[in-house]
Amino acid sequence: xxxxxxxxxxxxxxxxxxxxxxxxxxxxxxxxxxxxxxxxxxxxxxxxxxxxxxxxxxxxxxxxxxxxxxxxxxxxxxxxxxxxxxxxxxxxxxxxxxxxxxxxxxxxxxxxxxxxxxxxxxxxxxxxxxxxxxxxxxxxxxxxxxxxxxxxxxxxxxxxxxxxxxxxxxxxxxxxxxxxxxxxxxxxxxxxxxxxxxxxxxxxxxxxxxxxxxxxxxxxxxxxxxxxxxxxxxxxxxxxxxxxxxxxxxxxxxxxxxxxxxxxxxxxxxxxxxxxxxxxxxxxxxxxxxxxxxxxxxxxxxxxxxxxxxxxxxxxxxxxxxxxxxxxxxxxxxxxxxxxxxxxxxxxxxxxxxxxxxxxxxxxxxxxxxxxxxxxxxxxxxxxxxxxxxxxxxxxxx
Ligand code: PMP
Numbered sequence: 001x002x003x004x005x006x007x008x009x010x011x012x013x014x015x016x017x018x019x020x021x022x023x024x025x026x027x028x029x030x031x032x033x034x035x036x037x038x039x040x041x042x043x044x045x046x047x048x049x050x051x052x053x054x055x056x057x058x059x060x061x062x063x064x065x066x067x068x069x070x071x072x073x074x075x076x077x078x079x080x081x082x083x084x085x086x087x088x089x090x091x092x093x094x095x096x097x098x099x100x101x102x103x104x105x106x107x108x109x110x111x112x113x114x115x116x117x118x119x120x121x122x123x124x125x126x127x128x129x130x131x132x133x134x135x136x137x138x139x140x141x142x143x144x145x146x147x148x149x150x151x152x153x154x155x156x157x158x159x160x161x162x163x164x165x166x167x168x169x170x171x172x173x174x175x176x177x178x179x180x181x182x183x184x185x186x187x188x189x190x191x192x193x194x195x196x197x198x199x200x201x202x203x204x205x206x207x208x209x210x211x212x213x214x215x216x217x218x219x220x221x222x223x224x225x226x227x228x229x230x231x232x233x234x235x236x237x238x239x240x241x242x243x244x245x246x247x248x249x250x251x252x253x254x255x256x257x258x259x260x261x262x263x264x265x266x267x268x269x270x271x272x273x274x275x276x277x278x279x280x281x282x283x284x285x286x287x288x289x290x291x292x293x294x295x296x297x298x299x300x301x302x303x304x305x306x307x308x309x310x311x312x313x314x315x316x317x318x319x320x321x322x323x324x325x326x327x328x329x330x331x332x333x334x335x336x337x338x339x340x341x342x343x344x345x346x347x348x349x350x351x352x353x354x355x356x357x358x359x360x361x362x363x364x365x366x367x368x369x370x371x372x373x374x375x376x377x378x379x380x381x382x383x384x385x386x387x388x389x390x391x392x393x394x395x396x397x398x
Pocket of ligand 1: 035099100101102103126171176204205206233234235236241245246
């Protein structure tokens with residue numbers, strides 16, 4: 001018998017990345033596809049040690065239900081870290097621990113979006129944020145970006161002419177998929193516009209700690225004069241993603257609403273995972289650990305950028321990220337990255353075509369390269385092959 005699924009299921013498609021990742025599970029594939037951190041940098045021994053300490057010292061508390069808001073010492077650490085690095089003024093009651101920052105996005109949809117509401121986002125933007133918000137029946141308006149971030153004139157124009165705008169979703173630091181970082185003026189301006197038009201902002205920041213060069217910039221949240229801005233963060237890229245521990249920070253009244261919807265979703269995050277992270281932060285120097293990650297990724301970024309310059313044909317644009325995990329390639333108009341991917345997969349090289357990072361239009365001449373998850377030799381080999389495939393493709397269609 002045919003079942004009647006919820007209307008939202010018709011808008012939910014299999015993620016292209018998840019499908020490509022199935023191919024990349026084969027050992028001999030060189031994958032630029034996922035956003036995976038380098039597993040050799042996970043602090044396994046330290047986690048093992050801290051895990052035992054937590055079980056010994058906290059005992060059954062570590063295995064018991066806990067509050068929805070999350071483990072208080074961890075929330076305190078997060079508030080302090082954000083205040084020191086991002087210029088915010090938060091305390092633990094501004095923080096809700098979430099199942100990765102991804103849950104912060106889904107709960108934002110639950111808290112703010114009704115069917116037919118409008119979400120404004122960068123064009124292109126993070127694929128799984130599109131899926132999370134789409135399941136609440138919203139429509140997207142994409143706002144163009146340049147190398148300094150979202151175009152604030154267009155944003156203001158859209159804000160002043162469009163009804164039903166319920167959220168602005170942005171990734172101002174080392175954006176996924178483009179690797180771009182917004183400058184200070186755009187951050188300040190976004191906070192001003194959010195206040196002026198009374199539209200909340202979700203500032204998604206899972207990569208901000210991974211800066212290879214230049215100064216750390218204050219968050220959009222630090223310019224929040226009225227309490228409209230929510231900021232997500234995550235331990236996925238600075239510790240390990242398998243714990244699925246992230247957070248959302250915001251005005252206390254708004255965070256209380258998130259707590260209510262989280263109760264209906266999963267009651268709370270994993271107790272022992274939160275305690276292990278808090279204990280790790282107490283016993284180890286996370287900055288030293290992040291320093292190691294940054295050093296490895298910086299070298300991989302350098303190799304990736306050099307290879308793109310060297311092996312890709314002229315006329316191809318790409319971003320030069322100052323941090324994070326990705327660079328973004330723009331092929332000449334009329335060339336489909338999906339066609340290039342097909343040929344690359346035959347040669348056991350994978351990446352994600354850019355089309356699915358646009359919620360409305362399909363710009364098919366773009367693709368994303370992740371450089372964090374592979375040794376330098378493989379990055380070189382893989383990008384050389386992609387470069388050759390593009391050369392051949394351009395030659396064939398001429
Ligand atoms: N936001 C962005 C922009 C991402 O790229 C990701 C995935 N890496 C997430 C949120 C979710 O990450 P996590 O749930 O592991 O914190």
